[in-house]
Amino acid sequence: xxxxxxxxxxxxxxxxxxxxxxxxxxxxxxxxxxxxxxxxxxxxxxxxxxxxxxxxxxxxxxxxxxxxxxxxxxxxxxxxxxxxxxxxxxxxxxxxxxxxxxxxxxxxxxxxxxxxxxxxxxxxxxxxxxxxxxxxxxxxxxxxxxxxxxxxxxxxxxxxxxxxxxxxxxxxxxxxxxxxxxxxxxxxxxxxxxxxxxxxxxxxxxxxxxxxxxxxxxxxxxxxxxxxxxxxxxxxx
Numbered sequence: 001x002x003x004x005x006x007x008x009x010x011x012x013x014x015x016x017x018x019x020x021x022x023x024x025x026x027x028x029x030x031x032x033x034x035x036x037x038x039x040x041x042x043x044x045x046x047x048x049x050x051x052x053x054x055x056x057x058x059x060x061x062x063x064x065x066x067x068x069x070x071x072x073x074x075x076x077x078x079x080x081x082x083x084x085x086x087x088x089x090x091x092x093x094x095x096x097x098x099x100x101x102x103x104x105x106x107x108x109x110x111x112x113x114x115x116x117x118x119x120x121x122x123x124x125x126x127x128x129x130x131x132x133x134x135x136x137x138x139x140x141x142x143x144x145x146x147x148x149x150x151x152x153x154x155x156x157x158x159x160x161x162x163x164x165x166x167x168x169x170x171x172x173x174x175x176x177x178x179x180x181x182x183x184x185x186x187x188x189x190x191x192x193x194x195x196x197x198x199x200x201x202x203x204x205x206x207x208x209x210x211x212x213x214x215x216x217x218x219x220x221x222x223x224x225x226x227x228x229x230x231x232x233x234x235x236x237x
Contacts, residue, residue: 038098038099038100038101038102039081039082039083039097039102039107039108039139040098041081041082041083041137041139045136046080046137046138046140046141047072048071048073048077048138049069049070049071049072049077049080049112050069050070050072051067051069051137051138052067052068052069053067054066054084054135055188055194055195055198056086056132056133057131057197057198057220058127058130058131058219059219059220061165061217061218062123062124062219063086063095063123063125063126063127063131063219064121064122064123064125064198064199064219064220065084065086065122065125065134065136066119066120066121066186066195066198067120067136068118068119068120069082069109069112069117069118069119069138070116070117070118071112071113071114071115071116073114074115075114075143075145076111076112076113076114076143076144076145076148077111077112077141077142077143077144078110078112078141078142078143078144078236079109079110079111079141079142080108080109080138080139080141081107081108081138081139081141082097082107082108082109082122082136082137082138082139083096083097083098083107083136083137083139084096084097084122084125084135085135086125086131086133086134087134087135088129088130088131088132089130089132092129094128094130094131095126095127095128095131096125097122097125099126105182105184105200106122108139109232110232110233110234110236111144111148111232111236112141112232113148113232118230118232119186119188119229119230120186120230121198121199122200123219144236146237148236149174149175149176149178149180149233149235149236149237150175150176150233151173151175151176151180151183151206151231151232151233152172152173152175153171153173153185153229153230153231154170154171154172154173155168155170155227155229156168156169156170156171157169157170157227158222158223158227159215165217166217166218166221166222166223167215167216167217167218168187168189168199168227169213169215169216170185170213170214170229171211171212171213171214172185172206172211172212172231173210173211174206174207174208174209174210174211175209176209176233177208178208178235178236178237179205179206179208179235180203180206180233181204181205181206181234182202182203182204183202183203183206183232183234184200184201184202184203184231184232184234185200185201185202185203185214185230186198186199186200186216186229186230187199187200187201187216187228187229187230188227188228189218189220189221189222189227190225190226190227190228191224191226195220196225197218197219197221197222197225198219198220199216199217199218201214201215201217
């Protein structure tokens with residue numbers, strides 16, 4: 001009798017494990033499919049997400065859109081899709097971030113903390129013409145409960161390179177016990193309250209309790225401007 005009970009217990013544990021794996025694979029499959037299809041937001045923008053006025057920038061390095069984002073409620077949001085459309089002076093759409101296969105950081109936020117403004121930058125927009133304006137819409141996102149890994153930025157100012165131009169440098173520290181992958185550091189340069197340059201840089205790996213350097217190149221000219229820097233965790237416990 002005891003051995004039968006043990007066998008049943010093992011079978012039950014096996015079923016639970018299989019169900020857990022199945023659920024995880026389904027979730028990953030949905031995320032992969034969404035990324036393959038590109039991001040689209042139909043209807044009105046998510047009312048739980050407060051979007052600032054987008055700034056569109058364009059120079060020989062490309063086209064970028066920068067926008068400040070906040071969560072309206074008291075809870076954080078996870079996986080916030082962001083759909084961008086760039087238009088010319090005639091109002092014609094000349095670019096968007098809806099192409100299949102884009103990096104997730106170009107189509108949304110991994111997490112949006114409650115009560116904290118976040119700077120989001122897409123500096124890899126392909127446009128067909130002279131950019132004049134941009135719109136950003138937030139899609140459906142799920143509430144996020146639990147602790148969010150804490151990251152600390154130590155900006156180091158601007159660095160000039162004869163061939164690559166100006167870049168923002170600094171260090172980012174992972175104050176949590178959760179290793180982070182593919183972090184995106186975003187920087188906006190403000191002059192007179194207006195964003196005149198923006199960019200993003202990637203940190204491929206940041207171990208728990210570790211510090212690494214970052215470097216961000218710009219679309220636009222950051223000379224003489226104040227720098228605003230932001231980073232969000234990509235791996236949540």
